[in-house]
Each structure stands twice: as structure tokens, then as C-alpha cells.
Amino acid sequence: MGFSETMKAIADPQRRAILDLLKKDRLSAGEIASNLPDISAATVSYHLSLLKRAKLITESKYKNFIYYELNASVFEEIMLWCAQFTGGSDEKAK
Amino acid sequence: MGFSETMKAIADPQRRAILDLLKKDRLSAGEIASNLPDISAATVSYHLSLLKRAKLITESKYKNFIYYELNASVFEEIMLWCAQFTGGSDEKAK
DNA sequence: CTCCTATTTCGAAATCCTTCTAAATAGATG
DNA sequence: CATCTATTTAGAAGGATTTCGAAATAGGAG
Known part of the structure; x- marks a missing residue:
């Protein structure tokens, strides 16, 4: 269930807002909450x-x-997964 | 609502199975259905x-x-979106 | 024109997701 | 130890998703 969970997590705008906040800095739960007033x-x-x-x-x-x-490596896995659909010459997807 | 819809679409295993089928060939709805017996x-x-x-x-x-x-270009957009989180030196994300 | 095949739409049931408030936990500090 | 602050957990309400069988549509074939 790993990949589905990951994509579902990214599909939510509120959760993407959290990821955006963490792009700059690591933050505490409270700091994240005060950046999301809604x-x-x-x-x-x-x-x-x-x-x-x-x-x-x-x-x-x-x-x-x-x-x-953030944990960057999961984003890299998603990019790898996507690559198998972009007529890319590298068809190394499992 | 575009990106959320895209990620939500990919988050479902059944829909990813359809994408996998279409990687090889274009298929009719019926051909897709007979490849997904469940x-x-x-x-x-x-x-x-x-x-x-x-x-x-x-x-x-x-x-x-x-x-x-398949429409490969949307997968490329996802890869671009991911790239902003992989400490990559190219921080060109909007 | 009538029938057949491919596919979608409808309506309903079951399940899952998001959000809230209120209460619980956990650790720091006086 | 008593309390304060940060955060999570519990329980419930409301909405969204997934799935089905049955009915509707649309176009080709006889």
C-alpha cells in the first residue's frame, strides 16, 4: 500500500501546503499550525x-x-515512477 | 483543483493498473475492462x-x-513539481 | 429500420476522508 | 509536585469515493 498512500498524501492541498512550508525550514507542529490559519x-x-x-x-x-x-528521497521515487510513462528512452521501471 | 485531481487519480491502484496497461498500447475501454477481471x-x-x-x-x-x-506530459509536470523538494540545485518551481 | 455490441450514466450502498471540539498525554518549569 | 505548553488521540458529523447492477445511449451491421 506504500505508493498509494504516498500519492494520496500529496493529493490533499492542505498537506501540500505543509510540504511547501517545510521546503524552507524544519518546523514544529505548532509553527506549522500557525502558518495554516484555516x-x-x-x-x-x-x-x-x-x-x-x-x-x-x-x-x-x-x-x-x-x-x-522533508524526506527528499520519496519525491525521487515518485519521479522514477513517472519516468516510465514519459516516452523516455530509459525503460528501467520495475 | 488540477494538481489535486491528478494526484488523486494516480493514488488509486485500479487506476494505476489502467495506466500500466496503456504503457504498452492504446486500448479500447472493453479491452481495458477484460484485463481487469476484478x-x-x-x-x-x-x-x-x-x-x-x-x-x-x-x-x-x-x-x-x-x-x-496515455498523455505523457502530465507525468512530466509531476516530475517538475517533485523536483522542487529534492534538494536539487534548480529551484525554479513557481 | 431493427438488432447487436461497446460504453456510459443512474441510483444506491458501503466505505473512507477530513474536520471539529473536547479530552488525554508528555515533558518542561517554577 | 503542580501547572503550563505543545501536541496527539478520541469520537462524531459531514462529505467524498468506489463499486455495483440495471438502464440508457450511440453507432455499426444486417
């Missing part, structure tokens, strides 16, 4: 858990904050 | 309509068949 902190937490399950982000604890940051 | 023709038609709305495939009619084929 949804509650509980909802942000729910989205973070899905992004984490999809391995698009990783978390690390410091004091009583939880910091989140 | 779901009904009506369901295949529903998935095809979503893939079409997401511009991942295009259709063309011949006799009373409707043929579907």
Missing part, C-alpha cells in the same frame, strides 16, 4: 501523521516540541 | 473518466469503440 491544530496533527506514514516527512523531538522536516 | 465494466468506465479529467489519458473514437492512450 484549520485547527488537531487537523494539522492528523495531516502530519499521514505525511509521516507516507514517509514524506520525518519527525524529531526537542524539549516538548516535535520538529518535522 | 471490477465491472461500469467501474472501469468511471475510472477512465477520472483519468481523463486528470488529463492522464486521452480518448479517440473509432467505429463504436473508444480508444484510450
